[in-house]
Structures are given as structure tokens and as C-alpha cells.
Amino acid sequence: MNPIVDILSLDQEGHGIARIDGKVTFVDGALAGERAEIAIYRKHAKYNSANAVAILKASAQRAEPRCKYFGRCGGCSMQHLEPSAQVAAKQRVLEENLARIGKVKPGIILPALHGPSWRYRTRARLSARWVDKKGGGLVGFREKRSSYIADMASCEVLTADVSALIQPLRELIGQLSNADRIPQIEVAVGEHVTVLVFRLLEPWSDDDAAQVRAFAETHRVHIWEQKKGPDTARPFWPDIAPELSYSLPEFDLVMPFKPTEFTQVNTGINRALVSRAVRLLHPQAGERIADLFCGLGNFTLPVARSGAEVHGIEGSVELVARARENALRNRLPNAHFAVDNLFEMTPEKFASLGHFDKLLIDPPRSGAIEVVKSLPESGAPRRIVYVSCDPATLARDAEVLCHVKGYRLEAAGVANMFPHTAHVESIALFER
Ligand SMILES: C[S@@+](CC[C@H](N)C(=O)[O-])C[C@H]1O[C@@H](n2cnc3c(N)ncnc32)[C@H](O)[C@@H]1O
Numbered sequence: 001m002n003p004i005v006d007i008l009s010l011d012q013e014g015h016g017i018a019r020i021d022g023k024v025t026f027v028d029g030a031l032a033g034e035r036a037e038i039a040i041y042r043k044h045a046k047y048n049s050a051n052a053v054a055i056l057k058a059s060a061q062r063a064e065p066r067c068k069y070f071g072r073c074g075g076c077s078m079q080h081l082e083p084s085a086q087v088a089a090k091q092r093v094l095e096e097n098l099a100r101i102g103k104v105k106p107g108i109i110l111p112a113l114h115g116p117s118w119r120y121r122t123r124a125r126l127s128a129r130w131v132d133k134k135g136g137g138l139v140g141f142r143e144k145r146s147s148y149i150a151d152m153a154s155c156e157v158l159t160a161d162v163s164a165l166i167q168p169l170r171e172l173i174g175q176l177s178n179a180d181r182i183p184q185i186e187v188a189v190g191e192h193v194t195v196l197v198f199r200l201l202e203p204w205s206d207d208d209a210a211q212v213r214a215f216a217e218t219h220r221v222h223i224w225e226q227k228k229g230p231d232t233a234r235p236f237w238p239d240i241a242p243e244l245s246y247s248l249p250e251f252d253l254v255m256p257f258k259p260t261e262f263t264q265v266n267t268g269i270n271r272a273l274v275s276r277a278v279r280l281l282h283p284q285a286g287e288r289i290a291d292l293f294c295g296l297g298n299f300t301l302p303v304a305r306s307g308a309e310v311h312g313i314e315g316s317v318e319l320v321a322r323a324r325e326n327a328l329r330n331r332l333p334n335a336h337f338a339v340d341n342l343f344e345m346t347p348e349k350f351a352s353l354g355h356f357d358k359l360l361i362d363p364p365r366s367g368a369i370e371v372v373k374s375l376p377e378s379g380a381p382r383r384i385v386y387v388s389c390d391p392a393t394l395a396r397d398a399e400v401l402c403h404v405k406g407y408r409l410e411a412a413g414v415a416n417m418f419p420h421t422a423h424v425e426s427i428a429l430f431e432r
Contacts, residue, residue: 110413
């Protein structure tokens with residue numbers, strides 16, 4: 001017989017937490033305050049993993065998932081929780097991490113940045129596969145806890161145009177002679193153009209190429225092909241492709257990018273996040289500011305609009321070239337860029353960059369511990385705005401900033417960059 005449990009709280013991945021004879025049990029699909037019948041699918045020494053098979057007492061915050069593939073598709077994990085409660089849960093995750101790992105408490109909690117919960121994704125990496133048994137192609141996200149591709153024909157978080165392409169893409173894959181040699185289709189939606197980048201393990205035959213061109217024309221998308229790493233991606237149809245771009249109207253900026261280059265997934269929340277970051281940083285003409293992990297200049301160029309001298313540093317040669325082009329294009333000669341591996345930062349290297357009045361940091365999930373540890377005792381930037389995609393590494397770095405480097409955590413808050421997922425994007429302001 002299946003156990004019946006009371007769900008005590010929600011973990012950082014959006015699983016309900018219950019206890020069975022004292023042993024922690026993480027329950028997929030159940031919310032805090034609920035009573036659920038569960039099926040345990042894995043027993044570990046210290047905890048169990050389970051699925052909710054029936055909700056016997058539902059939370060007032062439970063929502064009807066909009067997507068019919070929810071529960072099987074691994075793309076979303078929280079559609080069963082009201083969007084506003086998702087944001088509150090993410091805020092709690094941020095505060096708990098700061099307290100537990102960082103031993104810090106923000107002076108103020110910034111109001112969460114949130115926007116539409118559906119149709120927000122302008123970037124996605126869809127897996128593709130030819131499946132003999134299903135007699136056709138599959139295109140979509142992977143199933144939960146599995147390497148199989150979800151059998152899906154639409155997606156509620158992708159833009160409507162891209163969602164409507166999933167079924168036609170499945171049909172296209174099913175017709176191509178090299179269907180089993182296309183493992184991935186990357187999607188990038190710009191303001192005027194949508195690009196699909198086909199990862200090709202072997203070139204298209206002439207027949208296949210003709211079918212792909214016809215697909216591009218019928219569905220008004222641009223197709224790129226990528227034969228090896230991301231820098232091998234090239235326009236396939238049309239061969240001279242109009243550029244992808246996004247804009248930041250508040251700063252009068254247009255940002256062209258290549259479909260394989262990093263851009264934030266949620267264009268609306270990105271605008272709000274950039275705006276908040278600039279407001280918190282409060283750049284002034286005459287200041288010297290660094291933007292570390294600057295990518296294509298998403299924060300650097302808005303900061304440079306203030307007239308401050310801004311130095312963007314980034315590990316990717318391609319992104320730095322793109323950032324320089326974007327600075328030129330937007331007439332910002334006060335934005336400068338350099339390539340460097342910031343995971344190898346040292347106090348000597350940091351000192352050699354010269355004095356910075358302020359710092360903006362937007363690292364990958366692994367955080368910026370080497371940068372933080374390299375800040376000087378005297379003459380350190382007086383203000384740091386830290387944009388984070390992992391609250392645990394933000395909290396780890398905050399501990400060093402506040403307990404070793406003499407900063408105060410003035411403010412912190414979340415941005416709901418990825419509604420319906422457990423992903424927590426946040427922003428924090430440090431001052432000394
Ligand atoms: C979260 S993204 C932020 C990019 C940019 N700030 C934006 O908003 O588009 C993190 C960036 O860190 C860069 N990166 C990753 N590892 C790095 C390293 N070791 N040194 C320097 N940059 C690195 C990535 O190329 C990526 O552009």
C-alpha cells in the first residue's frame with residue numbers, strides 16, 4: 001500500500017518535503033500543507049524520492065498546470081503552484097541561502113521582478129531524435145529524470161510561434177534521410193527574426209537540403225547549421241541572414257547577437273533586471289566601473305550610457321568581439337572590453353586593472369569567488385551589484401564580501417527569469 005504523508009515544506013527544487021518515520025522524503029508534485037498519497041521510486045540511505053500519486057488535501061496555492069505534458073516533460077517543475085507563490089518560494093530560497101551559507105541578512109528585500117508566466121522563453125535547446133518505434137521524429141525537451149525526449153507537440157513557455165513549430169519540426173525530422181544525425185535544434189528568437197540552429201553530425205543530402213529550405217520558407221524562420229562546436233554555426237537559409245537582435249529601449253540600445261551566443265532567456269525580465277542593476281549601481285560620468293562576466297555587453301552598454309568609463313571583462317573571445325561591435329554600433333566609446341579567465345583572478349591581477357569605483361558581477365552558476373577574494377583591502381570598489389543565477393554561490397561569495405572584505409549587504413531580491421522552473425535568478429547590492 002502507498003504511504004500517505006503530510007507535506008511540511010517545499011525544497012529548493014520545488015519538491016514537497018515529508019517525513020516517514022523520521023526519514024526525509026522528497027515528493028515530486030506535492031506542495032507545502034498538502035496531504036498526499038505517494039509512490040517511493042528510490043530509497044537512499046538518508047532520504048527517499050517519491051512521486052505524489054493522489055492529492056488528498058490540496059493547498060490553496062495549487063494551480064491547474066496549463067501544459068498537458070507537465071509531469072512528464074522535464075522543462076517545467078512548478079506549474080502546479082500559483083505563479084505568485086512560485087516567486088515567494090524563490091524569495092525564500094534566496095533568503096535561506098544568504099542566512100545559512102552566507103550568514104548575512106539583506107538590509108532590504110527588493111520587490112521581486114516578475115512578468116508574464118507563459119510564452120516568455122526566447123531561447124531553448126530542443127533535443128531531436130528519430131524514433132523507429134514511434135514511426136517518426138521527436139523534438140522537444142527531455143523527460144523528467146530521463147534521457148528520453150518528451151513526446152510533445154506544443155509548449156506553453158516557448159513563444160507562441162516557436163511552440164507552433166514543434167509539430168512541423170517533428171514531421172520534418174521524420175522525412176529527412178539523416179534524421180538520426182540531428183541531435184539538437186537550438187532556438188533563438190530575436191525581435192525581427194527567429195533562428196533554428198540544426199546541430200548536424202553529417203551534412204544534409206541535396207534532397208534533405210531542399211526540404212529544409214522549403215520548411216524555412218513555409219514557416220518564415222531562418223535556419224542555421226552547426227557541424228561542430230558553436231563557433232561553426234553558419235546561416236543555411238537564407239544564406240545571407242538578417243541579424244538577430246534584442247533591444248533595451250530604456251537605454252536606447254539595440255543588441256545584435258548570433259543564435260549560439262549567450263543572451264538571457266526571458267527578454268522582458270532581462271529589461272527589468274538591467275534597469276534595476278543600473279539603478280542600484282547608480283553610475284555617474286567620471287566614474288570608472290568594471291562589468292565582470294559581461295557577455296555581449298548586456299549590462300556594460302546600459303551602464304556606459306551614464307557617461308561612466310566601463311570595462312567589460314569576459315572569458316569568451318566571440319562574446320567580447322560581439323560586445324565591441326555592439327558598443328561601436330550604439331556609439332559608446334566609453335565602453336571597453338577585454339578577454340580574461342575570471343576564474344583565475346588573483347589580487348595582483350585585479351590590482352593591475354587599476355582602481356574601480358564600482359563593480360557589476362554576473363557570473364555563471366559557479367559564482368565569482370576568485371574575483372571576490374581578489375578585492376583589495378584599501379581602494380576596493382565602494383559598491384558592487386551582483387547578478388546571480390545560483391543563490392548558493394551568491395551566498396558563498398556574500399560571506400566573503402561581508403565577513404572578510406568589509407561590505408554590507410544593503411539589498412537583495414529575485415527576478416523570475418524562468419517561471420515554472422525552480423531556477424532562482426537574483427540581484428544583490430553590496431556597499432562599503
Ligand atoms: C550569466 S552569463 C552573463 C553574461 C552577460 N552579463 C549577460 O547578461 O548577457 C555569464 C558569462 O560568464 C562568462 N564566463 C563563464 N566562465 C567564465 C570565465 N572563467 N571567465 C570569464 N567569463 C566567463 C560566460 O561566457 C557568460 O558570458
